[in-house]
Amino acid sequence: MRKVGLFEAKQKLSELVERAARGERIGITRRGKLIASIGPVPSEKADLQKIFAEFEMIRKRSKKIPGVTVKSLIEEGRM
Numbered sequence: 001m002r003k004v005g006l007f008e009a010k011q012k013l014s015e016l017v018e019r020a021a022r023g024e025r026i027g028i029t030r031r032g033k034l035i036a037s038i039g040p041v042p043s044e045k046a047d048l049q050k051i052f053a054e055f056e057m058i059r060k061r062s063k064k065i066p067g068v069t070v071k072s073l074i075e076e077g078r079m
Helices: 004-013 013-021 045-059 070-078
Strands: 001-004 026-030 033-036
Touching: 004 013, 004 026, 013 026, 013 033, 033 045
Parallel strands: 001 026
Antiparallel strands: 026 033
16 A cells, blocks of 8 residues: 555545556555545445355355245235
8 A cells, every 4th residue: 555645645636536546545644644545446246246146155055944935934924
């Protein structure tokens, strides 16, 4: 992570945002102490793929109960 001072960050904000958009993480310091960072936004597509993969893993691990269906559970909750 490249670090820049707060004054420099204010002067070069547009440039730093462009670099972050390309994937670089940039730390912002005040008096030598890291106070903030900017970086790329995670890809929503990658996050959705991860979520669906986790659902699939849970589905495969779950045990099925003979004679119990989602429909029967829904109907049971309605009564």
